[in-house]
Amino acid sequence: MKWRMIGLSLLLWSICVTAVNAQGSSEYKQNVDTYRDAYSQYQIKNSAYISAGTFASEEELILSAQKMLVSRADVWASYWQLEKTTILGLSHLSETQKKEWQKQLNTEISSLAAHRAKILAAKTKSGLLTEAQILNKKQETYSPLAFSANSIIASERLKQGITSLQVFNQNLAVRVNQQQLTNEQKEIKNRGLTVNAERLGKLLDKVLKLDTELKDISSNATQTSFVKIPELAGPLFSELSQLNQVLTELSEGVEW
């Protein structure tokens, strides 16, 4: 009954999280596109101002710079929002850790909202430049934070996969033992399920080690460090997929 409830809860949880994440992800992508367009427009207006040097071209440059800086704040805000939603949707992460992340990311989101308001209030080139420099400074801390958030997401998702297979492994064992199979067939399947359960346990240990490895990198992470996550987590994911395959094979011939 316990395993059954865990299985059902995980399923419902993952469906809800997937739906919310898809929405956040699409908003983030849209904001990235908006920012790129705004930045291109700003560059065009800047060139026009440099060549014309008129009051009208300056006005246009200020407006385009304002729009670009607002979209830059928006793209970061939607990124942290997406990371927050994903982290809060991790079923294995403790409530304390979730609250810590929520607090930290809410701080960033609020700070970006305040920054956005100041940009909209700034009407001069110098005022906009000051705000741009403030965000530039702030962005230096963003890569380690983003790396840390993605590390948590990667390892927790692996843990979630392991639990999911553990539940299935357990349920399959129950089913096999209650079925009309020969003793030899039961023995073979039970042996396979025992080995699989052990391998899942060992895989979980490896994921816990991965947590430490990624944590060590996160403090000095840059944009290029992100490749380390799939590099380190990839082999564990392959192993997880392989164990899922083993379970699928073991479930063959078992009548539901």
Next chain:
Amino acid sequence: MVDIEDQSTFSGSQAVLQAPPEMPQPTQTGLQKKLTITVIVGAFIILLLVAALLSPTKKTKVQEVIPSPSPIATPTLSEMKQQIIQNDQVIQQANPEENITLPPEVDMEVDF
């Protein structure tokens, strides 16, 4: 100073110094006995009451009302099917290539 060797000094008051005649002791032992008996009887009654409450007949009645669950719950067909779908979904999400959302690469150079 009083010479304690001088018996004559105390002769007049001998009657006073004599131990009082033995009075019948208050029935303290009797009370204690009664109290002990009361405690023992009380404890015995409580024990009987507890035993009556926990008697097998009562247990059987409760068990008759609430059937005990089977020791191992067999997953149903729909539950197992749901789990197979869920496994694929959860494992797909665990792919580190797919579950990383890279932060935006924004231009830091803003100049007028």
